[in-house]
Amino acid sequence: MDKKYDFRKTEREMQALWEKEGIYRYRNGREKKVFSIDTPPPTVSGSLHIGHVFSYTQAEMIARFKRMQGYDVFYPFGFDDNGLPTERLVERDGGFHAADMPRSQFREKCMETIESYEADFRKMWQSLGFSVDWSLQYRTVSGLTAKISQRAFLDLVRQKKAYMKESPVLWCTQCRTSIAQAELEMKEQETTFNYLEFQAGEEELLVATTRPELLYGCVCVFVNPEDERYRRLAGKMAKVPLYGFEVPILTEEEASMEKGTGAVMCATYGDTADVGWCEKHGLAYREVIRPDGRIAEHVPVIGGMKVKQARAAIIEALEQAGALARREELTHLVAVHERCGTDVEIIPSNQWYIDVLSQKQRFLDAAEEINWHPAYMKSRYRSWVENLKWDWCISRQRYFGVPFPVWYCKNCKKPVFAEADQLPVNPMEELPGKKCSCGCEEFLPETAVFDTWATSSVTPLINARFGESDDRSREILPMGMRHQAHEIIRTWAFYTIVRSLYHTGSIPWRDIMISGFVLAKPGEKISKSKNNAASSPMQLIETHSADCIRYWTAGARLGTDTFFSEEELKVSKRFLNKLYNAAKFAGMHLEDYRPDYGETVRLLPPDLWILERVKEASGEAAAFLEEYETGLARKKVDELFWEDFCDYYIEIVKERLYQPEKHGEAERRGAQHALYHSLLGILKLYAVYIPHMTEYIYQSCFRGFEGAVSIHQLLWQREKADELLLEFGGHLKETIGRVRKEKTEKQMSMKEAIPELVITCPGKLRKLFKQSETDIRACTNAAAIIFRS
Numbered sequence: 196m197d198k199k200y201d202f203r204k205t206e207r208e209m210q211a212l213w214e215k216e217g218i219y220r221y222r223n224g225r226e227k228k229v230f231s232i233d234t235p236p237p238t239v240s241g242s243l244h245i246g247h248v249f250s251y252t253q254a255e256m257i258a259r260f261k262r263m264q265g266y267d268v269f270y271p272f273g274f275d276d277n278g279l280p281t282e283r284l285v286e287r288d289g290g291f292h293a294a295d296m297p298r299s300q301f302r303e304k305c306m307e308t309i310e311s312y313e314a315d316f317r318k319m320w321q322s323l324g325f326s327v328d329w330s331l332q333y334r335t336v337s338g339l340t341a342k343i344s345q346r347a348f349l350d351l352v353r354q355k356k357a358y359m360k361e362s363p364v365l366w367c368t369q370c371r372t373s374i375a376q377a378e379l380e381m382k383e384q385e386t387t388f389n390y391l392e393f394q395a396g397e398e399e400l401l402v403a404t405t406r407p408e409l410l411y412g413c414v415c416v417f418v419n420p421e422d423e424r425y426r427r428l429a430g431k432m433a434k435v436p437l438y439g440f441e442v443p444i445l446t447e448e449e450a451s452m453e454k455g456t457g458a459v460m461c462a463t464y465g466d467t468a469d470v471g472w473c474e475k476h477g478l479a480y481r482e483v484i485r486p487d488g489r490i491a492e493h494v495p496v497i498g499g500m501k502v503k504q505a506r507a508a509i510i511e512a513l514e515q516a517g518a519l520a521r522r523e524e525l526t527h528l529v530a531v532h533e534r535c536g537t538d539v540e541i542i543p544s545n546q547w548y549i550d551v552l553s554q555k556q557r558f559l560d561a562a563e564e565i566n567w568h569p570a571y572m573k574s575r576y577r578s579w580v581e582n583l584k585w586d587w588c589i590s591r592q593r594y595f596g597v598p599f600p601v602w603y604c605k606n607c608k609k610p611v612f613a614e615a616d617q618l619p620v621n622p623m624e625e626l627p628g629k630k631c632s633c634g635c636e637e638f639l640p641e642t643a644v645f646d647t648w649a650t651s652s653v654t655p656l657i658n659a660r661f662g663e664s665d666d667r668s669r670e671i672l673p674m675g676m677r678h679q680a681h682e683i684i685r686t687w688a689f690y691t692i693v694r695s696l697y698h699t700g701s702i703p704w705r706d707i708m709i710s711g712f713v714l715a716k717p718g719e720k721i722s723k724s725k726n727n728a729a730s731s732p733m734q735l736i737e738t739h740s741a742d743c744i745r746y747w748t749a750g751a752r753l754g755t756d757t758f759f760s761e762e763e764l765k766v767s768k769r770f771l772n773k774l775y776n777a778a779k780f781a782g783m784h785l786e787d788y789r790p791d792y793g794e795t796v797r798l799l800p801p802d803l804w805i806l807e808r809v810k811e812a813s814g815e816a817a818a819f820l821e822e823y824e825t826g827l828a829r830k831k832v833d834e835l836f837w838e839d840f841c842d843y844y845i846e847i848v849k850e851r852l853y854q855p856e857k858h859g860e861a862e863r864r865g866a867q868h869a870l871y872h873s874l875l876g877i878l879k880l881y882a883v884y885i886p887h888m889t890e891y892i893y894q895s896c897f898r899g900f901e902g903a904v905s906i907h908q909l910l911w912q913r914e915k916a917d918e919l920l921l922e923f924g925g926h927l928k929e930t931i932g933r934v935r936k937e938k939t940e941k942q943m944s945m946k947e948a949i950p951e952l953v954i955t956c957p958g959k960l961r962k963l964f965k966q967s968e969t970d971i972r973a974c975t976n977a978a979a980i981i982f983r984s
Contacts, residue, residue: 202740230266231671236273240280250710252748254678271331278647341619368488369537390520394434403455408505409462412483420446436518464541547590568823569754589649596644606635652690678708711756742885743767797861800963802869804924809876811916850973952977
């Protein structure tokens with residue numbers, strides 16, 4: 196081993212070794228049981244930050260752990276490179292807008308951009324030492340992925356689970372596309388309650404609304420049938436202020452008697468309640484807001500204006516007309532598009548949907564079949580499913596994505612679907628190759644593309660090459676584990692469960708591992724949009740080492756958020772220095788070690804104890820890793836290394852290693868044997884966390900004896916530890932610890948001799964202590980040792 200560890204040189208060398216030897220290559224389950232991992236494909240929307248490193252590395256540790264438990268690990272990596280986030284990136288980098296050029300030209304620019312970003316992303320993951328089989332890499336916009344996505348869509352059409360209809364849809368006027376319920380965020384906004392004077396015959400009827408710009412879209416006024424204030428008005432007509440047309444006054448049990456005046460304006464469409472009421476009462480649509488976010492030109496007073504401008508203008512007009520009774524300031528929650536923060540509108544549109552509302556119980560039942568880690572995350576999923584109000588809208592009016600394999604007959608407007616052998620197909624560039632059932636041969640292509648979640652929700656199918664000649668569904672489905680962040684439980688987790696149940700009849704994975712966020716400060720997660728990550732992952736790796744970053748990522752409990760600053764890495768560096776120095780010490784004393792010493796080796800109780808502690812720690816760490824608790828597992832390994840191995844065992848056997856003439860050659864060889872096997876056991880445990888340094892130490896000190904090309908091909912010990920030896924070790928540490936404490940309190944050097952050491956121990960441990968007397972005397976510098984029960 197080199198005197199000083201050069202992480203920049205060594206980490207590159209170890210990565211080259213792994214690639215050359217194919218250490219992480221999936222073997223198709225030919226010799227071992229398969230453990231498959233559904234890895235979240237990072238969105239190609241800009242640079243990565245420490246938050247990505249945090250969650251992805253925790254999951255990568257599980258891949259390494261499973262491999263060292265004897266599994267053939269199917270560990271792919273993908274890139275989510277289609278949809279709005281990528282479009283925004285390309286527009287920002289290129290300084291142009293997708294709408295200003297032919298779609299084919301924009302797509303070419305998107306492909307050029309994502310190739311560059313994906314290369315950088317892959318380099319970063321490789322620099323972190325990810326044990327990915329890169330031959331399994333996929334892209335959500337590739338030809339194969341498009342083929343599988345389109346095949347899955349046609350499967351849903353056949354099942355009557357996918358359908359098209361014109362209906363009110365959540366719409367982002369900034370992105371100019373439909374969105375799904377899962378893409379909403381609720382944001383507090385300051386606004387006003389405006390009390391408008393409607394006229395009901397000879398009576399004035401005050402109606403309060405926060406959306407006066409929708410006044411032209413008013414289709415009725417609702418009152419609660421139990422509200423005595425308005426019972427006499429039910430069934431009559433009300434004249435809309437400013438515009439003068441009349442609308443009916445109807446009763447509705449859901450109309451709140453406490454909010455505003457109790458008389459509710461129903462307009463198309465102010466919110467989801469309006470949508471439900473219009474459908475329930477058969478109320479016609481009146482257009483106000485256009486898809487571009489402007490008021491329709493035919494709307495008097497405010498036509499052509501943007502929504503907020505129109506709101507101010509109509510309030511002024513109402514005041515001038517004497518129809519605004521009063522205004523009240525209030526703060527309320529408004530639904531915004533999570534991608535851009537724009538207030539979401541509801542407008543009618545032709546869109547494609549996947550039926551989820553009719554199967555809510557099925558999706559709730561699926562949650563019980565999946566092991567959630569941490570377990571409390573399941574309640575977030577259940578709450579989302581229970582509160583679903585819309586079917587899943589999967590069509591987007593965007594440019595860069597997987598196209599729908601659909602045309603529409605120019606004559607009868609009926610949808611015509613692509614045949615299986617046409618996939619993947621782009622209907623804007625190709626024709627269906629058949630007549631419509633009505634005999635027409637002219638078609639209009641579907642111009643929408645799949646929502647990005649509609650493609651990433653089939654990652655298990657993409658990994659399985661669903662429907663291809665080399666379909667490996669039987670090998671890897673259901674997948675062993677999915678890892679993801681908690682904020683996309685409502686999207687990626689839910690949507691994947693939906694798609695898997697519909698396409699395979701089974702859950703997509705047995706376990707789901709849900710990580711927390713990295714926070715820049717309390718309540719603020721590190722993100723690209725906030726630009727609050729001080730250094731890029733590559734800068735951190737080049738400055739501090741991949742192993743240093745990796746060790747830090749395992750410091751938090753699963754599912755919990757954590758803070759990050761570069762100061763946090765001091766702990767990692769101290770640990771890495773300690774491990775390297777301990778390995779150098781061991782290497783120095785193992786230069787003449789031979790594993791075939793045979794009967795010339797005498798293992799003393801401290802040697803036997805440390806070997807049993809490795810077994811115990813291996814079992815404890817494995818139990819936590821089976822629950823995906825990388826941090827709690829690391830704590831168990833740290834206790835073994837720092838306390839038992841470094842603070843006690845090495846100090847106990849030092850003299851035996853240095854002075855065989857005093858202790859005996861067989862006893863020295865016993866210490867060598869225990870040093871070799873305990874350090875190797877510790878390295879195997881840490882190989883999950885810091886793969887580069889552990890590999891380097893293995894190559895330097897152990898490969899010649901072990902035979903395996905890489906430490907990552909070795910298996911953890913899973914034997915039960917000897918309880919008597921563990922109890923002995925606990926008493927031994929306590930004894931030595933008391934001596935150290937007393938010397939410290941008396942300001943004595945640890946090397947200073949003490950005349951007598953009295954050891955009190957249970958009778959069952961007396962023999963072990965007697966056999967360890969020379970080691971104890973050497974470690975404590977006790978002139979005499981007296982044993983008492």
